[in-house]
Amino acid sequence: MRAGAPYVGSEVGRLRQVIVHRPGVELLRLTPQTMDDLLFDDLIWVRRAQEEHDEFCAALVGAGAEVLQLADLLRETLAVAQARAFVLDHTFDERVHGPAATPVLRATAEALGDADLTELLIGGMTKRELLERTDEPRSVVLHALGPDDLVVAPLPNHLFTRDASCWVYGGVAVNSMRMPARIRESVAYEAIYRWHPRFAGAPFQRWSDGLEDGQATVEGGDVFVLGGGAVLVGMSERTTPQGVERLAKRLFAAGAADRVVALGMPKARVFMHLDTVMTMVDERSFIKYGALGMLPSYTITPGGPAAAEGDVELSIADHPPERMHATIADALGLDGLRILTAEQDVHSAAREQWDDGCNALAVAPGVVVTYDRTTTSNTYLRDSGFEVLEVPGAELGRGRGGPRCMSCPTVRDDH
Numbered sequence: 001m002r003a004g005a006p007y008v009g010s011e012v013g014r015l016r017q018v019i020v021h022r023p024g025v026e027l028l029r030l031t032p033q034t035m036d037d038l039l040f041d042d043l044i045w046v047r048r049a050q051e052e053h054d055e056f057c058a059a060l061v062g063a064g065a066e067v068l069q070l071a072d073l074l075r076e077t078l079a080v081a082q083a084r085a086f087v088l089d090h091t092f093d094e095r096v097h098g099p100a101a102t103p104v105l106r107a108t109a110e111a112l113g114d115a116d117l118t119e120l121l122i123g124g125m126t127k128r129e130l131l132e133r134t135d136e137p138r139s140v141v142l143h144a145l146g147p148d149d150l151v152v153a154p155l156p157n158h159l160f161t162r163d164a165s166c167w168v169y170g171g172v173a174v175n176s177m178r179m180p181a182r183i184r185e186s187v188a189y190e191a192i193y194r195w196h197p198r199f200a201g202a203p204f205q206r207w208s209d210g211l212e213d214g215q216a217t218v219e220g221g222d223v224f225v226l227g228g229g230a231v232l233v234g235m236s237e238r239t240t241p242q243g244v245e246r247l248a249k250r251l252f253a254a255g256a257a258d259r260v261v262a263l264g265m266p267k268a269r270v271f272m273h274l275d276t277v278m279t280m281v282d283e284r285s286f287i288k289y290g291a292l293g294m295l296p297s298y299t300i301t302p303g304g305p306a307a308a309e310g311d312v313e314l315s316i317a318d319h320p321p322e323r324m325h326a327t328i329a330d331a332l333g334l335d336g337l338r339i340l341t342a343e344q345d346v347h348s349a350a351r352e353q354w355d356d357g358c359n360a361l362a363v364a365p366g367v368v369v370t371y372d373r374t375t376t377s378n379t380y381l382r383d384s385g386f387e388v389l390e391v392p393g394a395e396l397g398r399g400r401g402g403p404r405c406m407s408c409p410t411v412r413d414d415h
């Protein structure tokens with residue numbers, strides 16, 4: 001690895017650099033009427049959520065990681081003319097805003113400075129805010145909206161930087177997102193990785209081609225860089241088998257990975273991503289939600305070169321549920337895994353899973369960041385020999401994501 005180049009070699013090696021997003025105005029847009037569509041289970045006390053997030057960042061810095069704020073990266077990217085045009089083109093869309101309003105919206109956004117445009121892109125814009133900046137265009141879409149209705153949707157799930165892009169070994173996938181409320185998040189990452197000075201000149205590969213919307217979806221919460229050329233992917237509510245096959249082909253063709261284990265997960269919001277039910281906490285240990293049980297798994301390996309140059313065939317072995325842990329252990333080159341499931345009654349186990357007790361973020365082998373509220377899991381991890389860095393999660397947790405979801409590692413050591 002070239003010094004400073006983005007590279008994520010594992011789930012648990014020392015975390016060196018990570019993208020996070022401090023929650024802001026986008027969360028003030030949540031109302032009881034919109035929160036379900038925006039994938040939040042409650043309204044957030046934003047100031048407190050920001051304080052909690054600041055503590056989360058302080059824990060990461062304390063563990064030796066450089067913390068990059070998504071809004072800063074996006075603002076700096078928008079200073080590049082091509083990036084600005086790309087982002088505007090992919091934000092203002094006739095299919096969303098109608099042909100009459102789209103050019104006016106785009107021109108209004110284009111006139112903004114980089115900081116204001118960043119805020120609009122993440123926080124959205126109401127009709128009232130639009131009309132403070134321009135005369136109302138003749139548009140059925142706009143006429144039909146009330147003054148405080150949103151013309152540009154906010155992106156409150158930017159808080160969960162894990163999902164819209166993910167670094168796997170020496171490259172990055174900008175992901176095709178499953179839920180309508182999250183599809184636009186990928187636009188910011190595509191622009192940042194293409195044009196931000198920090199990434200534009202860096203050597204790295206691409207595991208996706210430009211922007212896609214809602215087909216063959218993959219989300220980073222399902223993708224685990226096991227280390228040593230192995231990858232684990234959950235086929236969940238969000239990540240499709242099609243998406244897994246495409247990712248595997250890209251990784252194999254580049255020689256970045258040589259085995260991908262895919263798990264067949266239940267398709268349910270409570271288990272929306274693999275990292276909501278299990279996370280890797282050291283080189284051979286996973287904390288796992290007991291009621292998940294055992295899942296069917298597939299091992300995908302390169303089956304040989306395909307007809308087209310730079311392409312590979314996939315070879316697939318499928319395994320019954322009882323082999324789940326053994327399949328992951330094989331991919332890691334281990335005899336077995338250490339599976340950590342706290343003893344607790346089924347009700348408290350379900351509550352802790354909902355509160356992201358299994359969503360630990362390793363910052364080094366055996367050192368994890370978790371929410372303070374998942375006390376049983378935290379105590380259990382400590383008793384099992386782990387160092388647990390607790391951060392407050394009372395407000396942040398209402399978005400149904402924990403420390404792993406709120407982090408997008410860009411530089412992490414092998415283990």
Ligand SMILES: NC(=[NH2+])NCCC[C@H](N)C(=O)O
Pocket residue numbers: 038039040157160162163182220221222272273275276399400401402404405
């Ligand atoms: N990697 C994760 N588990 N991310 C959690 C994302 C939570 C977010 N509200 C969603 O529904 O999409």
